[in-house]
């Protein structure tokens with residue numbers, strides 16, 4: 001071997017390993033519509049083997065299943081096994097919370113597997129004066145105590161991402177961050193309009209860091225195992241699973257009529273996967289969920305598979321890494337994830353300035369999923385033109401493009417409540 005070959009070989013090996021792991025420096029994000037590649041949208045109504053689907057029964061028996069299995073094994077990852085035990089306990093209750101407007105309950109859910117336990121807390125507000133109310137269920141980013149200034153809401157112990165603006169340091173939430181995210185949750189308006197809210201701190205299910213030693217995943221490990229297997233769940237699938245475990249409690253609360261699952265951004269991705277995997281959710285809301293959520297991968301606009309696998313290697317299953325910068329070989333796209341939710345009501349919301357999440361890709365994917373809703377006689381999004389800003393379209397599928405940035409605003413919640421009136425009450 002010449003000296004040159006000696007250095008080239010190990011270098012090639014390192015390069016190959018980094019590429020496989022998706023850890024290479026990523027190409028810059030494209031924000032130029034003229035540079036969006038030409039691509040064909042995989043048809044939700046043609047099976048992988050080329051068979052045409054003509055009605056809802058064929059869809060459910062042939063196509064829905066194969067799409068579901070693809071997303072499960074190749075994108076978000078499979079849940080490895082059943083739990084051994086599940087429990088819940090109402091640890092706190094006040095029937096006159098928020099100046100008498102609401103009943104507040106805090107419920108500890110316990111998940112047990114292999115003699116290991118994970119607990120998380122649901123904060124639940126239900127409007128007083130209604131026998132049964134529909135509830136929005138959504139994760140929060142930094143703790144149940146951040147969504148309200150109610151002094152009785154329990155502060156989570158779990159690992160928390162530091163955030164100086166939200167007064168979180170040393171990876172621990174404290175009293176200092178009570179109420180810091182109130183603007184993202186229109187709790188008063190929800191209660192006034194007859195809706196309840198259930199929220200959970202997502203870090204109690206799986207701390208959002210590239211480390212599989214803790215959180216839900218670790219409960220399921222065999223001896224010596226340190227991370228999920230190649231086709232098994234990443235963090236998004238674990239968060240989605242946590243939403244279903246919250247649902248196990250909520251569906252048995254006699255004051256709740258139905259549950260609409262909601263999520264913003266990475267938690268919007270989790271809400272969509274929860275909606276696809278669990279049909280007990282009567283409606284699904286994706287708020288600015290972007291790449292790996294409602295946006296089409298194949299447009300490669302803003303965040304791409306390469307970017308997301310590189311920055312958040314723990315979010316998807318390991319098997320998804322092979323699609324980094326190879327969108328063209330992916331046999332599905334995210335409109336098919338949306339289609340898995342049909343015929344249940346689905347709201348996709350974008351924000352004009354949220355280019356990283358590709359608002360146009362979120363809209364197109366909603367539109368392309370519409371034909372599956374059509375099989376059930378439900379109205380999807382039949383616009384061919386990009387909708388005007390701040391002009392919501394609300395049918396069984398709903399969409400709006402809000403002015404402003406990546407966020408959840410009172411405007412968003414006003415739209416969700418108006419839309420939910422049509423099916424949740």
Ligand code: GTR
Pocket residue numbers: 264265266267289290291303308311
């Ligand atoms: C970004 C990420 C997005 C989105 C967002 C969020 O950094 O690239 O996919 O999930 O975080 O969750 O706020």
